[in-house]
Amino acid sequence: MVWMSFLYHKKMHPHKLNLWLALGAIVMFFIGFLCVYLMLPPPSVRLPASCWSSTGAIVLSGLTMHVGVLAFKRRQLLLHEMWLMVTGLLGLIFVLLQLVAFEQVYHWGIVAVHDGAASVLCVMAGAHLLYVLTGIGVLIASLLRVHRRHFILYSATGLEETAIYWYFVDSLWLGLFIFLLLA
């Protein structure tokens, strides 16, 4: 099985591989949602305006996360903590803006019994919101771990996993947003 040799030449940390596989499962979960969205008649609403700013916030948070990880690898812990906090704050801003968007949709008076596609939209955004909240929780845990400085070993695996999850949640929303704009 020479074609599979890439799997055993350089082994990934098993927990990281676990994470990648879980992300694959989450992607399938959202593909399920998107299929339903495409099969139902198109929704009667557009995306609320606050979605644009929330998208900006979460894309920015991906960048700050990346800078934070780089700071950790350069062993600038203070800078690292700062960037991670900025990331968390941007995440919170995203959550708030999404809630504003939900409020907007609610005000437009979408009746769930008549508009399946709009309901799918809400379910998708809601599920994604839960993933972002989980991400913020993981971010706080990872900050606390660095802050307590229990370890002097600079193992970046845990942080890298946090970062991978954050990038994923980030790009998942970006993907959904672009899909919803085009569809």
Added chain:
Amino acid sequence: MSNETDLPAFPDGPAPRKKSDAPAPLAPPTSPESEAKLDADHDDHHLHHHETFVTKYIFSQDHKIISKQFLITGIIWAFIGGFFSVCFRMQLGFPNTSFHWMEVLFGHWAPGGRLAPEFYYSLVTMHGTIMIFFVLTAGVSGTFANLLIPLQLGARDMASPFINMLSYWLFFIASIVMFSSLFISTGPFSGGWTAYVPLSALQEAMPGSQKGADFWITAMMIFVVSQLLAAINYISTILNMRTRGMSMSRMPLTIWGLLVTAILGLLSFPVLLAGLIFLMSDRHLGTSFYLSEIYINQHALPNVGGSPLLYQHLFWFLGHPEVYITILPGMGIVSELLSTHGKKPIFGYTGMVLSLFAIMILSLVVWAHHMFVSGMNPLLGSGFVLATLLIAVPSAIKVFNWLFTIIKADITLTVPFLWAVGFVSTFISGGLTGIWMGNSSIDLHIHDTYFIIAHFHLVMGVSAMFGMFAGVYHWFPKMFARRMNRTLGYIHFWITLIGAYLIFWPMHYEGLAGMPRRYYDFSAWYTFSRFQRLDAFISVVAIIVFVSQLLFLFNFFYSIFRGKKLTTANPWKSNTLEWTTPIHVGHGNWIGEIPEVFRWPYDYSKNGMEFIPQNVPLSPDEEQEYTARWELRNAKKKGLKMNQSDA
């Protein structure tokens, strides 16, 4: 220099190959005493763990304990599910007879000793759900993946033991939720294991669609999460935690089967989860994903725009891969067992692996063959016909490879071997009818008849069960360090095999005559009431087969405590790594270093040796042979390149 006479005696087997040099002593010297000593050392070594009963047997993170937990939970569910089938077979076989014990057991669900129609549907639904998800998915994959992945690949435990424990306990919670639905006043869910809408989406549809459906959906959601966690762990352990020398191409086929199963589950279960979330929200939040223009008692429901077909697509996107999730671990187990007990290398290892992958990919694109009569676009249907018929190719490759493995093999008719052959038999008998119904034109006639029941029970229910039994009989000594009783095993096998055919073979004829499934009573229906005596016969056989499973139950639990103690670490003379562990495997599996692997797992009857375990280094002979082969291959490649450059 030596000749054949120097080689060990080889009665009834294939003649040992003639070799120019004497074979090196290959098998490691093992005597019962030395193993017992190892064992004692092992116990001493682990005394300092100080595990309490709770951390050792209940919330254990040890993959071997988790595997036993999955197995025993699976067995309990199998008996509940099997018992339900006996109950509704009583109704089908003897429709106008009352059975007092049923009234005692089910109370107002069986007034006068006869099942109420609603409860008949509940039993059918529960039988399907329990058997497919709780027994043949969690029971089979959970047991054998947890037991075999670390042991056969040379790992101390799974990639993440905690997630592993979590997956079992989520399965347990799902079990509790499903089981408690049997005790609610409106009865358990009764819309079939497929839970089609609108039956499952409308609380008014039938008594079982009220609280029972909520319990069913909740249990299934928890179950999906449990299976996803498990699958993630299996895949990353297989890809990441193999011992030195265990390349992908040296993995036993059991592991390949489990890997493909896990990938399939990871891809398809999330889609069902999405579908179930929508179903729940249709039931309680007033959305219209699946509902549109429905009238109940001449009152129109407000739901507009949904599509019931949507649910069917989402369900079968899991539902079809699901049948392969149940059968693929069995295929892996059977490949391993036929080779081990036949003492002959597996025929076509690469073909086996590739066909597993082909089945996996094809099984993701055939789901709509369950929906030929649903009003789906016929053009779409013909695409699914093509994909469905294509899946016969990799399946046939596997069947022929199994048959070529046992032809002229040095067979010992052990109990696990018989179950493995039984698997091949039922897989062929059930699989061939799949080619019929894969054609949409034939399916129009036999859809939703007893023909379908016969097909899927043989090809996936009975076969997967046979794979599970084969695995349990084979790895029982590894799990509990004792043997199961052989005679009981033989009796259990023959009654089950003959019984399974007697139950499901006649159903083909009923189905071809058009007898529909999921009907409570045929006695007033002239066309099908002539099958009444056949139905009674099937029911009687079903009872006998169910009772014969008690033999297994007795054998299993009796042997755990009183079975014949194992005296050798490798009772089946198998090549795989799990038999290189001590008889009583401790936490961490191997004492000291994990063995290194030097060869593939199917070196049976080679160089005059009956078996050569994977951790035995290559003999100088083999080294020479492999080097020569390698050089020949390189030379061929080089020659090919030179030819190309000439051109």
